Amino acid sequence: MNETGTKQDELVKSRDLACFSNFGDASLQEEGLRSQCAHLIETSWERCVSEYKLDRSRHKGPEIVTAVEYRSAADPLDLLTHVARPHIERLLGRLSSSPYVVMLSDPNGIALDVLGDSPPDKAMRRMGVCTGALWGEDFAGTNGIGTSLATRSPVTIHRDQHFFPSYEGLTCTAAPIFGSDGEIIAALDASSIADLPHEMQFFILDLVMRTTRHIERSYFLERNRDRTILRVEAGLARAEEGVGLMLALGDDGCPLEIYDGHRPGSPMLDRQRIIGNPLSGFLEITWQDASPPPGENADAFVERIGIAHVKDTGQPCFASMITPKRRRSLGKPAKPSSQALAVKRPTLGKNGGLDLDTLAGRDPVMGNNVQTVRKLVDKRLPILLHGETGTGKEEFARGIHEAGRRANGPFVVIDCSSIPENLIESELFGYEAGTFTGARRGGRTGRIAEANGGTLFLDEIGDMPLTLQTRLLRVLAEGEVVPLGTAKPIKVDFNVICATHRDLAEMAADGRFRQDLYYRLAGIRLNLPPLRDRADRADVILGALAIEAAQMEFDAPPRLSDEALEILLAQTWPGNMRELRLAMRYALACTNEAEIAPERLPHWLKTGPEKKCEAPRTTAPAADDLEDVLMRNDWCVSDAASELNVSRQTLYRWLKRQNIERPE
Numbered sequence: 316m317n318e319t320g321t322k323q324d325e326l327v328k329s330r331d332l333a334c335f336s337n338f339g340d341a342s343l344q345e346e347g348l349r350s351q352c353a354h355l356i357e358t359s360w361e362r363c364v365s366e367y368k369l370d371r372s373r374h375k376g377p378e379i380v381t382a383v384e385y386r387s388a389a390d391p392l393d394l395l396t397h398v399a400r401p402h403i404e405r406l407l408g409r410l411s412s413s414p415y416v417v418m419l420s421d422p423n424g425i426a427l428d429v430l431g432d433s434p435p436d437k438a439m440r441r442m443g444v445c446t447g448a449l450w451g452e453d454f455a456g457t458n459g460i461g462t463s464l465a466t467r468s469p470v471t472i473h474r475d476q477h478f479f480p481s482y483e484g485l486t487c488t489a490a491p492i493f494g495s496d497g498e499i500i501a502a503l504d505a506s507s508i509a510d511l512p513h514e515m516q517f518f519i520l521d522l523v524m525r526t527t528r529h530i531e532r533s534y535f536l537e538r539n540r541d542r543t544i545l546r547v548e549a550g551l552a553r554a555e556e557g558v559g560l561m562l563a564l565g566d567d568g569c570p571l572e573i574y575d576g577h578r579p580g581s582p583m584l585d586r587q588r589i590i591g592n593p594l595s596g597f598l599e600i601t602w603q604d605a606s607p608p609p610g611e612n613a614d615a616f617v618e619r620i621g622i623a624h625v626k627d628t629g630q631p632c633f634a635s636m637i638t639p640k641r642r643r644s645l646g647k648p649a650k651p652s653s654q655a656l657a658v659k660r661p662t663l664g665k666n667g668g669l670d671l672d673t674l675a676g677r678d679p680v681m682g683n684n685v686q687t688v689r690k691l692v693d694k695r696l697p698i699l700l701h702g703e704t705g706t707g708k709e710e711f712a713r714g715i716h717e718a719g720r721r722a723n724g725p726f727v728v729i730d731c732s733s734i735p736e737n738l739i740e741s742e743l744f745g746y747e748a749g750t751f752t753g754a755r756r757g758g759r760t761g762r763i764a765e766a767n768g769g770t771l772f773l774d775e776i777g778d779m780p781l782t783l784q785t786r787l788l789r790v791l792a793e794g795e796v797v798p799l800g801t802a803k804p805i806k807v808d809f810n811v812i813c814a815t816h817r818d819l820a821e822m823a824a825d826g827r828f829r830q831d832l833y834y835r836l837a838g839i840r841l842n843l844p845p846l847r848d849r850a851d852r853a854d855v856i857l858g859a860l861a862i863e864a865a866q867m868e869f870d871a872p873p874r875l876s877d878e879a880l881e882i883l884l885a886q887t888w889p890g891n892m893r894e895l896r897l898a899m900r901y902a903l904a905c906t907n908e909a910e911i912a913p914e915r916l917p918h919w920l921k922t923g924p925e926k927k928c929e930a931p932r933t934t935a936p937a938a939d940d941l942e943d944v945l946m947r948n949d950w951c952v953s954d955a956a957s958e959l960n961v962s963r964q965t966l967y968r969w970l971k972r973q974n975i976e977r978p979e
């Protein structure tokens with residue numbers, strides 16, 4: 316039945332509406348807010364009918380944007396998504412008594428990141444609680460994300476308050492996220508299919524609002540991580556909450572950006588007057604002695620505190636000046652103390668690999684990765700690791716496996732780039748006896764089935780041929796493998812971790828990788844930073860030296876001289892951890908003294924800051940030279956590829972072209 320016209324109008328008017336609003340109001344009085352904001356949903360319904368011309372009886376169901384649209388929405392918000400993750404996880408932790416899924420959307424309502432204690436079930440996914448779903452009010456009608464974006468207000472849309480009946484199973488609580496210029500940059504939504512009492516919804520709205528504040532603040536600080544931040548708070552209590560005014564100062568001491576934590580959506584300050592002008596024009600500050608700022612990690616910042624007076628009003632405020640120490644370490648990481656220079660062997664996991672905490676080190680990006688993994692490792696979410704060659708994707712995957720419940724099960728690695736295309740199918744799926752000439756007599760259990768009860772690690776997944784992607788998709792969807800030459804499926808159950816150095820989303824967008832497989836594999840996407848970008852480079856270098864020294868059975872491993880460490884810190888490390896490990900092995904092999912001098916470092920490292928990193932080689936060396944490199948690296952293709960500064964695929968291609976095979 317078509318509910319347009321009068322009936323729909325009646326429905327619009329007769330809603331028993333309840334929502335909560337007024338972002339700046341600290342005294343969240345449930346009753347007051349309900350009546351104050353009832354019109355938000357009512358006007359949203361009116362917009363749906365008269366402005367968007369939506370018809371309640373003609374909803375086609377959730378719209379999932381294309382991969383290209385998804386990427387163009389997600390890419391500009393990469394940093395925000397990254398910064399928001401730990402806050403969303405904290406929110407989920409507080410909501411864990413109810414089955415909530417949290418979505419972060421872009422300003423048009425495209426769901427960019429979807430997180431929950433368990434992945435959204437089928438019913439929720441069918442309602443559009445999934446990555447890539449479009450929640451804009453003009454398309455999806457009255458709903459949490461769409462209506463909070465349209466009204467610039469936090470809002471709870473409970474069940475039949477949704478415009479379209481297909482969303483009536485959901486209760487959605489959402490709030491906009493504002494940039495420092497007062498523009499909406501995203502929205503945060505917590506949705507549940509549980510029928511929660513009103514008091515609970517009120518509590519959740521409060522949590523969602525607080526979380527958006529934390530995200531806004533972290534986003535501001537992250538974008539201005541290299542700048543001095545001046546905070547001005549009306550009182551110490553507020554300073555501790557971190558909701559006051561923050562000004563990012565340029566080198567000349569003038570504000571470049573302002574974040575108003577009290578009223579992010581409608582800032583009270585006249586930005587035009589303040590930005591680019593000396594602080595003394597509007598603030599008079601008397602600085603006190605130095606001490607750590609309230610509620611901040613004293614390690615991360617040096618600090619001044621003082622009393623500020625706003626010139627116009629004379630109002631006294633608490634001021635704090637935060638200078639990020641990190642700024643000094645960006646170009647060149649701070650040298651560890653000589654104490655730290657003593658080589659210490661990093662902790663190894665159960666199977667001799669590096670454990671997650673060691674892999675995280677003191678790098679904030681890796682720290683976040685590990686936090687995410689620890690929280691979600693046993694939630695049956697496939698993990699997609701992205702990073703340049705040698706950044707430690709496989710090592711990280713092993714760490715994840717060992718941190719999960721299936722740690723005692725097998726960890727099966729399939730390198731999709733190194734198995735010849737004509738063999739990959741039988742290798743992965745196995746085959747029945749007598750399926751084809753050359754097959755083993757007794758048949759073969761495929762590698763996928765071998766991972767049963769453990770973890771399947773698909774390395775270089777971007778290199779998997781399209782035809783096999785279809786079969787892999789079926790395995791993942793149905794939880795069973797059908798070996799070649801048989802119709803009998805084998806049930807399998809494992810965690811899936813994939814890795815790639817390619818842009819899989821882009822490949823999916825232009826048809827080189829199946830989109831449905833991409834979405835199935837990318838449950839959790841983690842970026843492993845290249846070594847040159849790690850904040851804890853010095854620690855990683857010393858850790859690698861310690862591991863190699865232990866493997867080479869040094870009783871008393873030599874220490875790195877200060878000059879040698881300087882040189883290592885200045886490298887760009889195109890081969891990342893792999894290259895570093897090789898360099899350390901080389902240096903140890905060449906050193907008889909107690910200290911590694913710069914001359915003991917490998918010749919391929921750049922010894923002067925003026926030398927730039929070599930561009931990857933494009934032409935193949937002569938066959939003899941290739942063989943020499945391989946022999947030097949014990950025929951380890953990865954190590955040989957890093958010595959040659961090319962990818963493994965390139966090296967495989969050269970070997971094939973020159974008919975070079977590993978000797979028996």
Ligand SMILES: Nc1ncnc2c1ncn2[C@@H]1O[C@H](COP(=O)(O)OP(=O)(O)OP(=O)(O)O)[C@@H](O)[C@H]1O
Nearest residue numbers: 674703704705706707708709710711859892893896
């Ligand atoms: N944090 C670390 N400290 C020391 N060594 C590490 C670290 N992370 C990884 N490694 C070592 O670096 C080498 C390369 O790591 P790994 O194979 O995991 O990288 P990858 O990203 O999977 O490489 P590829 O892109 O070539 O597949 C391995 O020998 C691994 O043990």
